[in-house]
Amino acid sequence: MHELLLAAGGPGPVSTGEAIAFWILGPVALAGGLGMIFSRNAVHSALWLVLTMLSLGILYMVQQAPFLGFVQIIVYTGAVMMLFLFVLMLVGRDSSDSVVEVLRGQRLWAAVLGVGMAGLVVGAVSRALTDVQTANLNGPNANGGIGNVANVGKLVFTDYLFPFELTSALLITAAVGAMILGYLDRHSKGTKHTQRELVEMRFRGEYARPGSLPGPGVFATANSVATPALLPDGSVSGESLSRLIDTTASEELSGDVTSVAGSGVAPDAHALVPGADRSETEENR
Amino acid sequence: MTRAEVLADDPIWLILIKVVVLFAFGVVMTLFMIWLERRVVARMQHRPGPNRVGPFGLLQSLADGLKLAFKEDIMPAKADKVVYFIAPVISTIPAFVAFSVMPFGGRVSIFGEQTYLQLVDLPVGVLVVLACSSLGVYGIVLAGWSSGSPYPLLGALRSAAQVISYEIAMGLSIVGVIITAHSLSTGDIVNAQANFELWGLKVNSFFIPLLPSFLIYVTSMVGETNRAPFDLPEAESELVGGFHTEYSSLKFALFFLAEYVNMVTVSAFSTMLFLGGGLFPFVGQDSVLNNGWLQFVWFIAKTFVLLFLFIWLRGTLPRYRYDQFMRLGWKVLVPVNLSWIVALVAVRQLRSAGWPLGPTLFFGAIAVLGLIALSFALPDREVPDDEYVPVTGGGYPIPPLDLEVPTETPKRRRQTRGSRSRRRAAVTAGQSASASQSQEGSNDGNV
Numbered sequence: 111m112h113e114l115l116l117a118a119g120g121p122g123p124v125s126t127g128e129a130i131a132f133w134i135l136g137p138v139a140l141a142g143g144l145g146m147i148f149s150r151n152a153v154h155s156a157l158w159l160v161l162t163m164l165s166l167g168i169l170y171m172v173q174q175a176p177f178l179g180f181v182q183i184i185v186y187t188g189a190v191m192m193l194f195l196f197v198l199m200l201v202g203r204d205s206s207d208s209v210v211e212v213l214r215g216q217r218l219w220a221a222v223l224g225v226g227m228a229g230l231v232v233g234a235v236s237r238a239l240t241d242v243q244t245a246n247l248n249g250p251n252a253n254g255g256i257g258n259v260a261n262v263g264k265l266v267f268t269d270y271l272f273p274f275e276l277t278s279a280l281l282i283t284a285a286v287g288a289m290i291l292g293y294l295d296r297h298s299k300g301t302k303h304t305q306r307e308l309v310e311m312r313f314r315g316e317y318a319r320p321g322s323l324p325g326p327g328v329f330a331t332a333n334s335v336a337t338p339a340l341l342p343d344g345s346v347s348g349e350s351l352s353r354l355i356d357t358t359a360s361e362e363l364s365g366d367v368t369s370v371a372g373s374g375v376a377p378d379a380h381a382l383v384p385g386a387d388r389s390e391t392e393e394n395r
Numbered sequence: 396m397t398r399a400e401v402l403a404d405d406p407i408w409l410i411l412i413k414v415v416v417l418f419a420f421g422v423v424m425t426l427f428m429i430w431l432e433r434r435v436v437a438r439m440q441h442r443p444g445p446n447r448v449g450p451f452g453l454l455q456s457l458a459d460g461l462k463l464a465f466k467e468d469i470m471p472a473k474a475d476k477v478v479y480f481i482a483p484v485i486s487t488i489p490a491f492v493a494f495s496v497m498p499f500g501g502r503v504s505i506f507g508e509q510t511y512l513q514l515v516d517l518p519v520g521v522l523v524v525l526a527c528s529s530l531g532v533y534g535i536v537l538a539g540w541s542s543g544s545p546y547p548l549l550g551a552l553r554s555a556a557q558v559i560s561y562e563i564a565m566g567l568s569i570v571g572v573i574i575t576a577h578s579l580s581t582g583d584i585v586n587a588q589a590n591f592e593l594w595g596l597k598v599n600s601f602f603i604p605l606l607p608s609f610l611i612y613v614t615s616m617v618g619e620t621n622r623a624p625f626d627l628p629e630a631e632s633e634l635v636g637g638f639h640t641e642y643s644s645l646k647f648a649l650f651f652l653a654e655y656v657n658m659v660t661v662s663a664f665s666t667m668l669f670l671g672g673g674l675f676p677f678v679g680q681d682s683v684l685n686n687g688w689l690q691f692v693w694f695i696a697k698t699f700v701l702l703f704l705f706i707w708l709r710g711t712l713p714r715y716r717y718d719q720f721m722r723l724g725w726k727v728l729v730p731v732n733l734s735w736i737v738a739l740v741a742v743r744q745l746r747s748a749g750w751p752l753g754p755t756l757f758f759g760a761i762a763v764l765g766l767i768a769l770s771f772a773l774p775d776r777e778v779p780d781d782e783y784v785p786v787t788g789g790g791y792p793i794p795p796l797d798l799e800v801p802t803e804t805p806k807r808r809r810q811t812r813g814s815r816s817r818r819r820a821a822v823t824a825g826q827s828a829s830a831s832q833s834q835e836g837s838n839d840g841n842v
Contacts, residue, residue, distance in 0.1 A: 153540060157478070160533070177579075180522035188529025189559065192536070196555050199540050199548065259518045259579055315788035 131172040139165035152198045156191060163187045177259045324350040334366040398582040399516040401502070401509060409505060413514050417494045425655040429456040432706045439710040460648060468644040473543030482541055483642070483649035486534020489527035490656040496520040496581050497663045499694050500673045503687030512673075512691050513582065520581035521569060524664050525562070528619060531657065532558045535621075535628065538650070539638035550637030553717065554621060554628030560721060561618035561625075564611055564728040570736055571608035572601055572668045574743065585672035589680045597679060600671035607735045609669045611728050613704070616661040618724065620654065623709035627717055662701035663694070670697045 124132075142162030146155045163186045171179035266274050294302065303311065312320045324347055327339040336358075339350035355363070405413075430445065430453055437444025445452035470479065500512030517523060532555060539551020573579060576587035588600055602609040618625040629637030639650045666672060673690025675682070683689075715723070738759075745755050785793040803811075 151475075153475075153478070157537075176517055176519045177522070180519050180526050183526040184522060184529055188526065188532070188562075192529070192532060192555055192559060195533075195536055195540075196552065199536070199552065310785045310793075313787050313793050314785055320788070 128172050131169070135165040135169050135172075138162075139169075152201065153195065156194050156198055160187055160191050163191065175258060177262050326350055326352075334363075334369070336363050336366045398498075398511055398513070398586075399518070399580070402511055402513060402516050405510055406508065409508055409510060410514070412505070417514060418491060421491050421494060421656045421659065422652070424659045425652050426456040426460065427453075428655050428658065428702060429459075429651075431702075432709070435703070435706045436710045439707075463648040464645055466644040468646065469641070471543055471641050474641065475541040475543065478537050478541035480646075482534050482538035483646045483653070484534075485537065486531050486653040487649045487656070489530040489534075490653045490660060493524045493527035493660045493664075494656075496523045497660075498581050498585050498667055498672050499663075500691035501685065501687035511582070512687065516580055516582040519579045521573065521579045521584070521668075524660065525566060525569075527660075528558070528565075528657070529562060531653065534650075534653065535638050538642065542638075542641035544641055546635045547638050547640045550628045550630075550634045550640070553634075554638060557621065557625065557627060557720070557724075558619060560724040561615040561728075564615040564724055564732060565619055567729065567732040567736065568608040568612040568615065569668060571605045571739055574736070574739060575601060575605065581667055585667060585674065588671040589674055591671075597677055598671075599674040599676045599678075600669060602669040605669065605739075607731065609665075611732050611735075612665055612669065613701070615724075615728060616665060617705065617708060618720070620657045620661055620705075622654075622658065622705055624712035624715050625720060626714060627720060630714060658702060658705055659698065662698045662705070665701055666694060666697040 139162045142158045142160075142165065145158030146162065149155050149158060163182060167179045167182035167187070169179075170176075170182060311317065324339045326335045327337045327350065335352060336355050338346045338348075341347050433455070434444040434452070445455035448454040448458045470476065495514040496517060498511065498513045498516070502509065502511055504510075535554045535558075536551045539547040539549075539554070542548070572584060576584040578584060578587065591598060591601065591604075593603060621628050628634075629639070634640070639647055642650060673685075673692075673694035674680070675684040675689070675693050678684050741759075742752070742755065746752055787793055
């Protein structure tokens, strides 16, 4: 590969620093790509891809294109991958890939398109390594004598203005589409109510009761949801007990019952002493 | 030789010295800022603040840091081990890297070697700072995700949304500076400000002509560093500690370090972009006040003004609600910034086309005011006028939430008017008393 690079390097050989950078960053980028494909966890995949993008960005910088390198880091690593991560994190950390084929013929088409894509990439790269004369970006007279950044800016806003605007139109279309799909008109009927509307509806009697259900009784001795709230006359408020708890087997709540009754284990100062017999405590719980 | 060429000529030992000094600068500034913040906020709240360790309590944060290092390092059972370990490192390293492009001072001679007080001067220096801040978010997001617990995850999601939104406002406010300075290089931006005159006065800074950009930058830099009043990712009343809830010991210390180094970075960046870097205002670049080492002093002084602003905001303002915060970012800062950039470009273009600036601005302002007046003439959205009176389940009307209880009933008023003619002299002295009496009376009547 190094010899190929040397052979293709039009004006001037590849410097030692660039070669070192290539031989470090190249394997790292490759490892990132492989890691992205082979890791089971979606977030790990995304992180491997970040590694690849970072190495590519640094490779651009080494090859005298600092603007491209930093834009690669800001746009791809900073914005695009961050949004990916954002969604992946919402999906949940324990969800792994399913191996069941959901779409019919997906694997076949994936294989065909993958091979086609690989062919295209190999063709493009082999042509870049043999036919294309490399332009030297280094030195004061390169880039039209005004430097990489100024030149990129000039070209984007003159010769390549139309493709540039087309790209932004594409992005805006996507953004507007997402907004329309996600938009909820609050003023139309049958949608989510505001807080104020909900309060008024509650008082109008459209709900079972105007306020919320009474909470469980929280006393100094217990903060369990199984503890019922007491009404002013001392009787138990049935509404404060969750239906879920009513259906729970009584053994599961026995710990809470003992703690409310005060017959459980009291805090013991010797509990932290190593060697103290704690099996008794365990049994009581 | 230009700044970049001088810096590229630095020998290895000088580069190493600069790297070590930059790292030490970041750490010392963190220790000092924690102390300063606690002292200043304490003063604002009428209490002494840390004053035991060292003179004026200066060594307090060092003691805290040492204590943190000896704390137990806890790895939660459900944590993703590798990511949990590297997250604090990812958040700390970019914070320090951003220092490398800051032009701390002018041209100096160190051990006989001519150089600038700056590590590198890249043609895209401004983008380096932006890239570092966008990489720093990964630390926060991954820390929240890898902890395997809901509060850190929520904090991390908030933080990701916050930093991405405010980075847009931040990047747009930098555009104004780049248009004016014609460069993305930090050194060139400072040099451009050195020649900047306003009405014959050498202001040596961009913040007066680019005031909207400056204000937006200052707002968004507070959001970008997750500081009060925008510290929603670590809102302790809602999310325990936010993304670093599960962290302890040195890993927690690294997050702290990253936060404070980020504060210093964005303040220094703002100094460089808007406040003229190390230049002393009102004098030329060749003045004694602007020699290389003194520029370093002015740079630090300007940075500290902004750092004090951070502390002041924290001591003064309550935390924003999340939706208000997002509305400020997307619906105020970004549109204002975009229209400001368009106006700036228009003014520059008209000036270079030979238009006189004064009349152009005057007629431009008239046109904008006319548009605003026209917008008032547009009909408002029709508000549906519902006639119903809210009633309770029992059928009684509900009093409105903003009900004002009248102090006098009509009947009572008629009675007092009748008696007033009889005891007119006593009215002025006993007015408030009679008013409160009548209010009590009306309350009794209602009950």
